[in-house]
Amino acid sequence: DAGVIQSPRHEVTEMGQEVTLRCKPISGHNSLFWYRQTMMRGLELLIYFNNNVPIDDSGMPEDRFSAKMPNASFSTLKIQPSEPRDSAVYFCASSHYQGVATGELFFGEGSRLTVL
Amino acid sequence: AQSVTQLGSHVSVSEGALVLLRCNYSSSVPPYLFWYVQYPNQGLQLLLKYTTGATLVKGINGFEAEFKKSETSFHLTKPSAHMSDAAEYFCAVTRTGGSQGNLIFGKGTKLSVKP
Numbered sequence: 001d002a003g004v005i006q007s008p009r010h011e012v013t014e015m016g017q018e019v020t021l022r023c024k025p026i027s028g029h030n031s032l033f034w035y036r037q038t039m040m041r042g043l044e045l046l047i048y049f050n051n052n053v054p055i056d057d058s059g060m061p062e063d064r065f066s067a068k069m070p071n072a073s074f075s076t077l078k079i080q081p082s083e084p085r086d087s088a089v090y091f092c093a094s095s096h097y098q099g100v101a102t103g104e105l106f107f108g109e110g111s112r113l114t115v116l
Numbered sequence: 117a118q119s120v121t122q123l124g125s126h127v128s129v130s131e132g133a134l135v136l137l138r139c140n141y142s143s144s145v146p147p148y149l150f151w152y153v154q155y156p157n158q159g160l161q162l163l164l165k166y167t168t169g170a171t172l173v174k175g176i177n178g179f180e181a182e183f184k185k186s187e188t189s190f191h192l193t194k195p196s197a198h199m200s201d202a203a204e205y206f207c208a209v210t211r212t213g214g215s216q217g218n219l220i221f222g223k224g225t226k227l228s229v230k231p
Contacts, residue, residue: 004159033218042223043160043206056218091159104150105219107159 002026004108006092012114018080021111024073025094033105034067034077035091043091049075050097082115089113118143120207122222130230135179135194137225139207142188148210149190150219151181155203163205166190177201202229 005024013019025032033048047057052069060067064083069075079086089112093105123138141147148167152160164175171183177200181192190207204226208219 043221045218048218093159104162104165105160107161109157109159 004092004094004106006090006108006111008111009109010112010114012116013082014116015083016081017115018078019082019086019113019115021077021090021092021113023075023077023092023108025075025092026096026106027073029094029096029106030072031095031097032069032075033093033095034075035093035107037089037091037110038087046077046090079113082113084115087113087115118147118209118220120209120220120222122205122207122225124225125223126226126228128228128230129197131199132196135192135197135201135227137192137205137207137227139181139190139192139222140188141190141207141209143209146185149181149183150208150210151175151179151190151192152206152208152221153203154206154224160206163192197227197229199229199231202227 004026007022031050034046036044036046044059046059047067048055049069065079067077089110091107091110093107095105119142121140129135150165151163153163154160163179164173164181166173166183174180179192179194181190183190204224206224207222
């Protein structure tokens with residue numbers, strides 16, 4: 001079975017440019033999460049969706065960040081304009097919500113973003 | 117506020133030695149607890165989890181963890197380290213008052229295994 005698929009795996013861009021990260025969750029999963037990982041701050045939850053609806057976006061750093069989930073099989077995280085401090089690895093994860101907080105998240109391999 | 121503390125950002129053991137990675141949490145209600153492992157250039161994968169019931173939980177690759185409520189701990193152990201265990205390990209707790217699957221992660225412990 002295919003896991004969570006993220007693209008691109010690596011992105012190098014210049015400050016001020018728009019960045020779009022993409023995620024395809026595992027088929028049948030109805031919850032999707034975006035995390036950011038840095039050496040300084042570790043893993044931070046940015047936003048998560050249940051049934052394509054954003055539930056909690058309190059982790060989104062600022063208005064430069066936006067996320068969408070137009071359907072059950074696709075999500076994007078956009079940064080516009082990008083800044084050097086946005087450099088990090090961005091992970092997408094999905095899970096199947098069955099009414100119990102099992103917390104078993106399936107992670108993609110991440111998108112490593114470098115903003116020069 | 118909930119939190120997860122992993123003692124030691126880097127642990128080094130010899131092959132065949134005991135692995136002990138420490139995790140303490142704070143939570144106002146009984147939590148669900150997890151250990152995830154991250155190999156280089158990969159995403160996190162679930163190693164084991166505690167939800168309810170038996171406090172000693174066995175996971176993949178010979179790892180296990182014990183939930184000790186009185187100590188608010190969930191330490192990860194493996195009797196004999198293997199070179200392939202070298203990775204970063206994250207302890208996590210379910211965020212209470214929020215929706216399912218919303219986890220708070222510790223900062224991670226990088227495990228090195230010496231031959």
